[in-house]
Amino acid sequence: xxxxxxxxxxxxxNDQAGVNRSxxxxxxxxxxxxxxxxxxxxxxxxxxxxxxIIKSMRIGxxxxxxxxxxxxxxxxxxxxxxxxxNTEGACHLDSASISSAFKQLDLNLLDLILVENVGNLxxxxxxxxxxxxxxxVLSTTEGDDKPSKYPMLFRQAKVVILxxxxxxxxxxxxxxxxxxxxxxxxxxxxxxxxxxTEGTGLDKWLDWLLKIREKQHLP
Amino acid sequence: xxxxxxxxxxxxxxxxxxxxxxxxxxxxxxxDVGSMQHLNEEIMKHSFDVVKEGTLLANAELKVNxxxxxxxCNGCGLIFSPVNGKYxxxxxxxxxxxxxxxMELIIRSIEGE
Numbered sequence: 463x464x465x466x467x468x469x470x471x472x473x474x475x476n477d478q479a480g481v482n483r484s485x486x487x488x489x490x491x492x493x494x495x496x497x498x499x500x501x502x503x504x505x506x507x508x509x510x511x512x513x514x515i516i517k518s519m520r521i522g523x524x525x526x527x528x529x530x531x532x533x534x535x536x537x538x539x540x541x542x543x544x545x546x547x548n549t550e551g552a553c554h555l556d557s558a559s560i561s562s563a564f565k566q567l568d569l570n571l572l573d574l575i576l577v578e579n580v581g582n583l584x585x586x587x588x589x590x591x592x593x594x595x596x597x598x599v600l601s602t603t604e605g606d607d608k609p610s611k612y613p614m615l616f617r618q619a620k621v622v623i624l625x626x627x628x629x630x631x632x633x634x635x636x637x638x639x640x641x642x643x644x645x646x647x648x649x650x651x652x653x654x655x656x657x658x659t660e661g662t663g664l665d666k667w668l669d670w671l672l673k674i675r676e677k678q679h680l681p
Numbered sequence: 682x683x684x685x686x687x688x689x690x691x692x693x694x695x696x697x698x699x700x701x702x703x704x705x706x707x708x709x710x711x712x713d714v715g716s717m718q719h720l721n722e723e724i725m726k727h728s729f730d731v732v733k734e735g736t737l738l739a740n741a742e743l744k745v746n747x748x749x750x751x752x753x754c755n756g757c758g759l760i761f762s763p764v765n766g767k768y769x770x771x772x773x774x775x776x777x778x779x780x781x782x783x784m785e786l787i788i789r790s791i792e793g794e
Contacts (some may be wrong), residue, residue, distance in 0.1 A: 465704075554683055
């Protein structure tokens with residue numbers, strides 16, 4: 463006999479993500495989930511972002527890494543709470559691992575949590591962590607065709623950052639075609655361009671971060 | 682390779698449903714997968730065959746039903762499928778659209794006795 467089930471396969475993860483979201487809201491904390499390929503520049507973006515906003519808000523970082531704590535070590539100089547999650551090879555963070563990380567952070571003392579997911583354009587996309595904003599980072603060297611190849615990520619993301627713009631003169635990244643594809647897929651996305659290593663183009667991104675943080679404080 | 686996580690969840694949920702319905706075995710799991718989900722069917726079926734060992738799904742087959750992406754225009758209400766990655770309304774051109782189908786990852790039903 464056939465039995466109707468009609469259950470979301472990721473119900474457990476989604477339920478916990480909902481719990482995480484309410485937990486954050488009750489403490490007035492905002493959470494961003496950074497998703498990109500390995501090497502797109504997530505950690506460098508955090509390295510350049512943190513010193514600029516550290517005086518305006520209290521920040522915690524959750525670092526997802528398949529094996530090492532190298533990324534977390536790079537951020538230790540900022541003297542902020544950092545929780546390292548080693549997924550031991552797994553390609554994504556999930557809402558349960560974030561919930562465990564919350565226990566190591568005093569959420570009453572934080573305004574913003576930045577989550578650096580495991581470097582991967584596919585797997586993390588299926589796992590809601592309970593974040594307020596999903597941030598997709600793409601580096602120019604990965605090619606301009608990524609929004610059309612990974613529609614789930616680029617459609618769901620509320621923010622897209624194009625990084626490594628300093629390399630544009632040396633590679634065949636068609637910026638116009640990239641922007642057209644992104645606009646076709648997700649016209650309401652917040653979009654920023656930067657070269658995190660050069661420290662250029664970060665102003666608009668930082669302004670946006672400060673702005674949404676202010677909004678969060680409004681009743 | 683999040684296929685393994687997905688499959689582990691499929692086994693967990695279907696075992697629970699089978700127990701609730703007093704099934705002795707499950708012969709088929711019917712799974713709806715939206716086309717926006719990046720899931721490799723072969724990897725998923727292979728993972729399924731590994732994880733199902735020793736459970737009441739041991740002889741079960743995982744049947745994957747792919748659902749095409751469908752969008753709804755929030756301007757004129759048209760339901761349409763995106764062509765060439767264009768998620769704006771194919772009729773009135775409105776960019777404000779909602780995905781009404783294509784993100785699914787749903788166990789539709791199980792078959793067994």
